[in-house]
Amino acid sequence: MRAVVSDGRGELQSTEQPMPEPDFGQVRIAVAAAAVNPVDIATRNGMLHTGAVPEGTIVGIGWDVSGVVDAVGDGVDAPAVGTRVLGLHADATSPLGTYAEFAVLPADVTAVIPDGIDTVEAASIPLNLLTADQALDLAGPVGTLLVTGAAGGVGGFAVALAAHRGWTVTALARDTDKEFAVRAGATSVVGSIADAGSVDAVLDTAALGADALAAVRDGGRYVGVLPPAVPDGERDISTTAVSVRHNGARLTQLLELVVSGVIEVRVAGTLTLDHARQAQDAASTPGVRGRWLLTP
Structure with missing residues (x-):
């Protein structure tokens, strides 16, 4: 073969x-x-x-x-x-x-x-949806969430999954991606970290690192997708990254969200x-x- x-x-x-x-x-x-x-x-x-x-x-x-x-x-x-x-x-x-x-x-x-x-x-x-799902598991209690790279492979899934879980999602994305991000479930779309305000957690699929911490409130959480690139915490912000694991049972559950139209x-x-x-x-x-x- x-x-x-x-x-x-x-x-x-x-x-x-x-x-x-x-x-x-x-x-x-x-x-x-x-x-x-x-x-x-x-x-x-x-x-x-x-x-x-x-x-x-x-x-x-x-x-x-x-x-x-x-x-x-x-x-x-x-x-x-x-x-x-x-x-x-x-x-x-x-x-x-x-x-x-x-x-x-x-x-x-x-x-x-x-x-x-x-x-x-x-x-x-599989890879992108499981990464987004397992990263959200690390983001702490449901609250306000910033997703960087919100129109990317992992980010697009993350916005939809987070909104489905009950997060209030701010998407960091280009103007040309605003329609997609809103359709996925974002309540607001911003073009810069400075415009994101203060959130409980950030899911940094764009790997912005330390720059993404500026949007996280004191004591909040940073979740990345590249373990070697996790920034040091500041202001009591917890920082971590997802290491994706295969999980057929969870994939089966997530596919139901694809069929229902929750995930594009x-x-x-x-x-x-x-x-x-x-x-x-x-x-x-x-x-x-x-x-x-x-x-x-």
């Missing part, structure tokens, strides 16, 4: 790999699509090769996947062969990721794709695996909205 991998030196390699076989508790997915995320680009550029894996080690690319189960390992009762699923391949050091024709995941990290969600578009959901799925474009680098370059363009997807 075809798969895209990298040695962390800034390039992607299209390779032929043996067909992966599911072990106990695993399912094999015939990939319909894999999403292009910033972590994929960082992996290509050596993020893992500064400590997680030795220099030059080949690693798979891709976390998000959607497709159809085509084989199951021992001990798997569900999902059955033929079921549409999505999931998160969270082992970044694996020699195979989701930029491939087939991917193997533990059965319990997958979620069945319900009617009303397109199989290909579903690949844009956005796809920037679709390319084939042969154009993985082109898709990554497109995904890196400032202002891109939604996720680029790769199909076999």
